[in-house]
Amino acid sequence: GAVVSQHPSWVICKSGTSVKIECRSLDFQATTMFWYRQFPKQSLMLMATSNEGSKATYEQGVEKDKFLINHASLTLSTLTVTSAHPEDSSFYICSARRAGGSGNEQFFGPGTRLTVL
């Protein structure tokens, strides 16, 4: 149990376009989902916390108008990178916290590799 999926697993897009990444909890309901970004040979950096039915909370330095997060249901959160530029190329990873579970328990998705040309 506790499987999290992401779609797409990789995407290549042109500079200036927008890209949507989906994060789904497949066998549990997630009240909270988290979005991370990871550059090569670096650690995971938390971008934002997404709560079902409310606005996301962004970490300092993360542009909320550039990285749009929607958490419309208990099993789906989406991250849209708007007007993507080459510097947005990265590995984007989501995690989900189970509804009713331990406050610290997170399950990670497989990641989405974004390449902006």
Added chain:
Amino acid sequence: GESVGLHLPTLSVQEGDNSIINCAYSNSASDYFIWYKQESGKGPQFIIDIRSNMDKRQGQRVTVLLNKTVKHLSLQIAATQPGDSAVYFCAESANQGGKLIFGQGTELSVKP
């Protein structure tokens, strides 16, 4: 404060040896710690966790040690196997809505 990503330190061990991976955490208010394993191109995989009311916890072939006095966490892997080759991250949480802050990571390479 937040951990900042740096070039990954590496640890190279011989197959069958024990590995020790260390992590210094930053927030003295953190009360929950997790070790994750990340293989290339994949998401983090849970290995073991520990709460601040403990100083040691054992799993299958893995042991986590917590020293709150010096804010240090370690992961011990017994009889390291080639399949253990990956990047290992520690993560800390101060129960701020469940936010996890990741350490810089260590790349473990196991030589057959």
